[in-house]
Amino acid sequence: MARRRRRRYLADGAARWMVRAGGGGVVVALALIFVYLFSEVFPLLRGATVDPGRHYVTADSDATDPARLALERYGEIGMRYSRSGELVYFRLGDGEVIRRIELPIPEGVSVTSVGNGEPRAKRVAFGLSDGTAIILEHGFELEFPEAGVRNVVPDPEFPVGREPVVVDEQGQALNAIAVQKSRDDTGVAAQTADGRMLFVRYRVRTGFLTGETEINREDHTLPATPGAAIHLQLSANLWNLLAADAAGNLVYWDIARPDEAVVRDRRQVVDGPAESITSLQYLNGTFSAVVGTSSGKLSQWFLVRDETEDAGDNIFYLARARDFEQHPGAITAIQPEYSRKGFVAVDDAGFLGIHYGTSARTLYLDRVSDEPLVGVAVSPVNERILVEDSTGRIQELDLWNEHPESSFRALWSKVWYEGRSDPEYVWQASSGSDSFEPKYSMVPLTVGTLKAAFFAMLFAMPLAIAGAIYTAYFMSPKLRGYVKPTIEVMEALPTVILGFLAGLWLAPFLENHIPVVFTVLVGLPLAFILVALAWAQLPRELRNRLPGGWEAVILMPVVCLLVWGMVALSPLIEIWFFDGSMRQWFTDMGITYDQRNALVVGIAMGFAVIPTIFSIAEDAVFTVPKHLTQGSLALGATPWQTVTRVILLTASPGIFSAVMIGFGRAVGETMIVLMATGNSPVVNFNIFEGMRTLSANIAVELPETAVNSTHFRILFLAGLVLFAMTFTVNTIAEIVRQRLRARYSNL
Template identity: 40%
Template sequence: MNPAFLKKIKRNDRIAKWVITVGGMAIIFSVIFILILIAKVALPLFGSSEIRLVADFQVSGDTDPAKVMAVGIDEYRETGYAIDKTGTARFFNLKNGATLDSFQLNRDSAATQPVAVDTYGRLNHVLLWNDGSLTVEEVKFFPFFDEQNGNKRSIHHKIVHLADFPAPADGLPQTSLARVNEDGRRVRVDLRRDGTLQLVMVEEQESLLGATEEVEKTYQLDNDAAGKITALTMNTAGTKLFAGTDQGEILRWNLEDIDEPVLEETTRAFADNRKITALAMVYGGVSLAVGDSAGHLTTWFTVRDPDNGWKLTRIHNLKGHSGPIRRIIPTLHDKSVISYADDGIQISHMTSERFLGAIKHPQTISDFALSVRGDGLIGLTRQGHMAVWSLHIPHPEISLKTLFGKVWYEGYPAPDYVWQSSSGTDDYEAKLSLTPLIFGTLKGTFYAMLFALPLAIFGAIYTSQFARPKFKGIIKPAVEVMAAVPTVIIGFLAALWLAPLIERSLGSMFLSLILIPAALMVSIAIWQAARKIEPLKRVERGYEFLAVAPVLIMTVAFAAVLGSGLEHWLFNGNLKQWLFSEAGIRYDPRNCIIIAFAMGFAVIPIIFTIAEDSLSNVPPSLKAASLALGASRWQTVWRVILPSASPGIFAGTMIGFGRAVGETMIVLMATGNTAIMDWSIFNGMRPLSANIAVEIPEAPVDGSLYRTLFLSAVILFLMTFVVNTVAEIVRQRLRAKYGRF
């Protein structure tokens, strides 16, 4: 051979080797880069909180730290204020501590001074005055842009008077609470010196003539507790009241009905009767945070008891303190709570039960408040220092438990796996469990493979080992063309044509599942006797489908005709209703039956093609040797061909499995997208891929939902990676066992 030609061939081989190597490595690095990219977005979900001291200064001389009763901070962390025992609200600059201005809150007389201040909601302060009267004041901050000064922003503030409550006849109460809602409903609760509770409710009611008048009613609240009340709290709407006692009891009243406030429950919270020292309603007004004398911090909400109605139940145990908890305040944007004891301030999230951080100061903190956005906290020390902390807690509701474990959510009867990324209100409890999505992915894949795998493998066996070459030349390209059908078309047809068809013919479908195997077995038995006839022998060699096809068509037609009649006879014409009433199974029109057919249709071409190639590539000598030894064609296929081709068949099966796991459009269009954990074939599901497609357009960038969706993409990537890795390991072992493949 010409040396120059040989040299050219070797050079081309080297070039091809380098091109293939570089291309393969580029693909590997691209896949790794994609994984790193999506993992980088998801990783901050598990980051720690950042709590940073941004200001620390001595308060001005006109503010006596010993007289300060409440502090506050604006949402921009630029202006703070303090309300003292003289009834004065002083505002100051948080950068340098300079006093900005002050407001006098005592309206009737300068001699009237506040003795207690209770803060709730968005900077609402309830002032109990020394004559027993109550006032509710709201501090408002708003930005102002001065166009004459280069559109420079400044923070303005004002105090809005919301309500007045006159002094009770029996003098100054021990503790008082008050709430004012948007409808003008005003509620006041007093804990008297003798330990009894008095309720005053004022509502605006419309008379028969159309005029609006205020109706005021006073009640003595029922109290069957064994101990003395040591803590009180009320929701922002003034419809729920809770009290804790020194014997570890919690009392719950319903104040929603102005005509009949009801003591709904008295429960012993702790078996050792330890004193309840602090109570607070968690954001949303459903859960109750409880602090006790042992430093334990727990959260409770009502759960339906089949025997006793709604019962207050301890749900979450949060990180506690070393001593009695003196105060609890909720955040105003999520389910986090801030607890205060002698060992400092701690932040925990109720749902995830995560400890988010601790706030400490060299001096003892006497009072503190949280900004409305929850990103800043102001504290006043007993020595007169005002300190401001910046809080960066990006994803407090995320933990391994909330992502993959059972969580007891508000309003649920028991812990459960739940995905609910949004709600109609801002105070809902985020439910971002990935477990039902992973379950939905595996469920849809299982039913799709249950339908596709037998058809694909048996079809490949028949096409490669039994069919005539001419027939094989038609069937194999036709099946491979199926893979080119867009999945959106398959999903569209499954949702709008197949799902209604199966719903109308549910009885016929189940009947066909019984009749088709039976008809095939009967037809095979008949064929064994009829095959001795000479003309039929020609049909047997490669054209068996000509005998099977009419049987299948007639059986399906018979089931379609007979199914509706049997449904009317056995199930009163409504099989779906019978399934629900008798078996407790709810039929969803877009269910796993639809997924099995639709996604199976998309997976069959991949498995069929790889399996058929593997079967066809088995050396003919193996087949000839088996037949020469007297084995039948089926024995040869079962004992010789299938074991030799098993590595390729298994690889095709795993590739089909990975294809089903990552399928998006079919499951998005053909299922109900309900994130439930139920193996029933009559229900739908929500897989990871469809969930990403549904949720990502509405997910706020860098929010918890956004990053959780990227985490689900990482999980989906790892699932396919694990499947492919296991497939390759098994394939290599099968190849080593059976030699060639």
């Protein structure tokens, strides 16, 4: 006996420690999952960092007012345009001049204005005092003199010829100029000394057989506006022209049809006569522009479609989308990023600011020089910044700015995206355009997840809980032995099969028989009531022939016949009440109907969730102590009163746990929502529209995204949000279950 007792104690102790180890292992695993997800998300929380680098002077003469600085992608060579008409290539690190190019400016002619296109185009135009312009494109070539050795060699180009091209045929000085590349064409906009606004398009064509290059010039005079333009910017499609004038106004010309060009809008940008516009630059893609003022303010403007009744098609106006953190000094230069919607700005107080448009973030703002800064450049790969101060000294700065697109506001608040009329919640992570603005709002995905889970639970909960109660309390043991295993086997069905059937069979079926949804929803309960009334009217001898607990068998043919009848009547119902098409009736009523929608997901995912809820709830009801039910019946309560007032209260902890576990299963479901929803990230609870869930979005986009990119890390953030949602739901479920158990444990 003593030996047997020791064995029992050892077995009990081993089991106790194994249970503790298992529970602790689960907790540790969950903690490690959270730590890993957070480690992937943490870089999104960092701002930009700038590390001081080397200083050098590249020019022999005074270089206090550069027209432009630029960097090439490999981080070996920098460029500097001077307003005197000189391009200097210099080596980064020591500032050694590699090549110096003097522009072919005619004798007695001077540079009166300088303009640039978007950074990717690499084009700069020098407006001259005789009405001509020199257009230059800084380029590079790669040489490989030997294996493993790469040399970056300056290779400037003149896209419309090396000699100056005519902009103003009257020969007036060009006081402001803008240039832009549009495929093989080059557009130039300029304001002359006498106030005329010109737009010239140079079409470059190369003969296929001869190889000769022909340049065709088209010139147009645009409507003039009061005030002298101090900054001009052309869009990449050469449809829009922006100007900042001396009075602090931002002016917009619609030049899509240059012969019919009109001034569409004119907006005051500054706050009074003491403030002026000091810089104007288009961001990447030339959909929005950033305006800098003498007080250090920065604001983003873009064109918004005018949707008023009086406006025609394609009529736009200027809208102030957002403001950024103010600089201490007047903005002297703005440099857009090459491939993102960010920009770098410098001021005359020596401060450098790194800003991003979509997220409205100021990632960095600090003094980097004791002298006023007059020029700035950012590398195409966003790893290095060049700044030049008023003494001609160039400073090289190392940059870390990997994830400027993300912020709490960009992820969870409405954002005013380029080209849209109002701030919205939008998820659109990629596009075929290099100038695309990523839209990373988590709201559509979170709402889609809750929407799918809500409609699935709306379908599954009544059926599963009611079925569990009937199976455990009213059904005969023999019939229960068939029903319960059959429903539990449903849980073994692969969700990919359910999603496949939902997307390819159920969705088209419901689209063609929309009235069935409503007729069955109303018809089945009425049919059950009528069958019950008819059964009650039968003679007792006839009713006693059916053993107790087998009544549900009678309803099986009723359900089948009713559903078949409703499907057969569906076309007639549409003809009688909806002019032949219920879907078209929905459209006329302003209700969107998508073939793959929340209704399909609710049925398919509800079918997948029912076994989970049913099994747990049925066990909870079946294990209610028999003395409670027998005592209730002995005291005169009916079976229905016993169910509602004794069994449900006692089994409520288990039923609640079943519901919450089913909800967690619905929240994390992937394949059904992936195949049956259409994956459209919309923000609504319309049962006839689709959605995109967090889990489906991760499954779709994670294999295609670049590792460690912002998109990659935001998908991990989606996983972290999904993890937090399920963890919160399960925690609340356990707390409520424990309280219900403590409350009804004395029954």
